[in-house]
Amino acid sequence: MSDTQTAPRTGTSPTPPPGPGELRIESVIVPVADVGRAKDFYVGRLGWRLDADFVMPDGLAVVQVTPPGSPTSVTFGTRISAAAPGTLDSLLLGVHDVEAARADLRARGVDVSEVFHDAGGAFHHSGDRERVPGRDPQDRSYASFVAFQDPDGNAWYLQEIRERRPGR
Known part of the structure; x- marks a missing residue:
């Protein structure tokens, strides 16, 4: 996928939006050095669902994936985090x-x-x-x-x- 495309949600039922007073973790940002390599790992090797994959005109790249059964996704890309690649623990x-x-x-x-x-x-x-x-x-x-x-x-x-x- 490129540009601003997102993956269709086939085979999934929609998650209701947060109710009044609820706070939900929507996504966790994971710092990576190579977006393509990370996508190959999370989607190709782990089999996580690809939700979004796009590059903006200013070079901002975003890939969002979701583990099976999880309401929370994982997002990585370029220019989306100041954290050093590989620094997330636990x-x-x-x-x-x-x-x-x-x-x-x-x-x-x-x-x-x-x-x-x-x-x-x-x-x-x-x-x-x-x-x-x-x-x-x-x-x-x-x-x-x-x-x-x-x-x-x-x-x-x-x-x-x-x-x-x-x-x-």
């Missing part, structure tokens, strides 16, 4: 089965960590500090993870969530 995606999601990533050719849980038992530390191999021994939701990076080094984590906490 972008979190919720999955129902972390082992199945890991197997899917591996089948897609993504370099993904083994399943791990944090030594503290609550949430993962930054980087690979305090990682303990294997699932959470108590098999709790929110406590088992895998990690991978995009081609620029932006760090993504998959967090297993089988049962939501109240109010979520």
Whole structure:
């Protein structure tokens, strides 16, 4: 796609707009060095939906993709962020089965960590500090993870969530 085209929304149902007083994260900006390489990774390798892909006359380039089942998209491009490529850490995606999601990533050719849980038992530390191999021994939701990076080094984590906490 080029110019100001956006992808058609075939096979999806519209998400209702935010209600009064609601705040929703619409998109997360991910800083990348090479827009084409990032698009190949997120769309071609991960299989995320391409929502928009355009370049404005002033050189501003925007690519927006959405992970399967997510109401929040990921946006990258040129001249849309002052952050250095690869500097985002701990972008979190919720999955129902972390082992199945890991197997899917591996089948897609993504370099993904083994399943791990944090030594503290609550949430993962930054980087690979305090990682303990294997699932959470108590098999709790929110406590088992895998990690991978995009081609620029932006760090993504998959967090297993089988049962939501109240109010979520």
